[in-house]
Amino acid sequence: xxxxxxxxxxxxxxxxxxxxxxxxxxxxxxxxxxxxxxxxxxxxxxxxxxxxxxxxxxxxxxxxxxxxxxxxxxxxxxxxxxxxxxxxxxxxxxxxxxxxxxxxxxxxxxxxxxxxxxxxxxxxxxxxxxxxxxxxxxxxxxxxxxxxxxxxxxxxxxxxxxxxxxxxxxxxxxxxxxxxxxxxxxxxxxxxxxxxxxxxxxxxxxxxx
Amino acid sequence: xxxxxxxxxxxxxxxxxxxxxxxxxxxxxxxxxxxxxxxxxxxxxxxxxxxxxxxxxxxxxxxxxxxxxxxxxxxxxxxxxxxxxxxxxxxxxxxxxxxxxxxxxxxxxxxxxxxxxxxxxxxxxxxxxxxxxxxxxxxxxxxxxxxxxxxxxxxxxxxxxxxxxxxxxxxxxxxxxxxxxxxxxxxxxxxxxxxxxxxxxxxxxxxxx
Numbered sequence: 001x002x003x004x005x006x007x008x009x010x011x012x013x014x015x016x017x018x019x020x021x022x023x024x025x026x027x028x029x030x031x032x033x034x035x036x037x038x039x040x041x042x043x044x045x046x047x048x049x050x051x052x053x054x055x056x057x058x059x060x061x062x063x064x065x066x067x068x069x070x071x072x073x074x075x076x077x078x079x080x081x082x083x084x085x086x087x088x089x090x091x092x093x094x095x096x097x098x099x100x101x102x103x104x105x106x107x108x109x110x111x112x113x114x115x116x117x118x119x120x121x122x123x124x125x126x127x128x129x130x131x132x133x134x135x136x137x138x139x140x141x142x143x144x145x146x147x148x149x150x151x152x153x154x155x156x157x158x159x160x161x162x163x164x165x166x167x168x169x170x171x172x173x174x175x176x177x178x179x180x181x182x183x184x185x186x187x188x189x190x191x192x193x194x195x196x197x198x199x200x201x202x203x204x205x206x207x208x209x
Numbered sequence: 210x211x212x213x214x215x216x217x218x219x220x221x222x223x224x225x226x227x228x229x230x231x232x233x234x235x236x237x238x239x240x241x242x243x244x245x246x247x248x249x250x251x252x253x254x255x256x257x258x259x260x261x262x263x264x265x266x267x268x269x270x271x272x273x274x275x276x277x278x279x280x281x282x283x284x285x286x287x288x289x290x291x292x293x294x295x296x297x298x299x300x301x302x303x304x305x306x307x308x309x310x311x312x313x314x315x316x317x318x319x320x321x322x323x324x325x326x327x328x329x330x331x332x333x334x335x336x337x338x339x340x341x342x343x344x345x346x347x348x349x350x351x352x353x354x355x356x357x358x359x360x361x362x363x364x365x366x367x368x369x370x371x372x373x374x375x376x377x378x379x380x381x382x383x384x385x386x387x388x389x390x391x392x393x394x395x396x397x398x399x400x401x402x403x404x405x406x407x408x409x410x411x412x413x414x415x416x417x418x
């Protein structure tokens with residue numbers, strides 16, 4: 001990779017951490033530029049015009065100056081970094097199965113496990129809107145169901161897809177390992193807990209903070 | 210592709226349609242097995258044990274008998290079918306950018322545009338729970354924002370990623386072209402409307418119904 005890699009991030013975000021962890025496991029140098037999402041720093045006119053019209057981080061910037069390219073969506077940025085590496089299986093089914101768990105992460109896991117962490121740990125329950133408070137129970141149930149499904153899957157193999165660590169593990173590790181900050185107890189998911197330790201033992205692993 | 214391909218689907222689901230459209234554009238034979246999600250047919254013990262523990266369709270089944278493999282998540286199934294075809298760009302950035310829009314589809318578009326269609330067109334507003342009714346306005350705003358972002362992006366190019374049709378177009382077409390069933394007007398999005406016509410004009414295109 002000859003072009004510079006810059007991650008536009010908020011370090012408290014698990015979605016940003018996925019990209020840092022992918023780069024670390026691959027030994028890729030990655031600069032970071034930090035924004036405070038609580039202060040709306042990703043919704044400024046400059047950010048919307050130059051970095052991401054969707055007003056969200058993470059964004060992976062590839063190259064600098066007029067030829068810089070910008071890649072939003074955490075799992076797409078991980079894919080870019082890991083392209084051609086062992087973190088993406090070559091086998092056709094295993095590759096699609098890895099993506100299956102990455103889409104599961106964004107659809108079934110993140111909107112529940114990560115959102116409750118954001119609401120309860122960073123925003124604070126007292127500051128939630130009535131609409132948000134009304135969704136806590138549904139998100140709790142759906143988040144537990146996502147964790148249960150992962151635990152059941154991990155009772156039959158060491159990794160989420162294929163026979164070794166892939167981007168599916170990185171994507172799901174990010175918010176699972178801090179799920180307790182969203183009020184999710186992990187004691188009921190023993191296979192999942194052993195998998196968390198497997199990820200943390202990977203050569204090159206970096207913690208979230 | 211020598212193994213048989215069987216799609217477990219509900220034909221009213223845009224997520225299922227994505228897979229049928231991908232197969233049609235590629236000229237791949239695809240059998241279908243139909244379930245009625247309104248009757249809970251994807252939550253039976255048999256379905257959970259044999260097809261998808263997550264209790265959802267679509268599921269792409271590859272092969273039959275004891276060696277059959279099952280792939281949930283619509284966008285992952287499309288990836289499997291299109292692997293090695295022109296529907297997935299080879300260029301590293303374009304490929305990641307395609308996945309970027311597919312993750313956007315599952316995170317920003319589907320939970321708003323598709324969910325309102327399901328609630329208002331199939332379940333019926335009078336049958337929604339108080340929790341669901343309370344989310345309509347937020348989903349309306351977020352769905353319009355997703356459509357606006359697509360329209361703005363399509364004002365600068367014919368396709369969502371790269372220079373030709375890719376899986377990103379198929380994934381986003383599925384629920385966008387029936388967004389009016391969820392109460393979304395498309396007249397405000399002229400570039401998006403022209404793109405809908407471009408997709409419908411593709412050789413091999415099949416309609417949803």
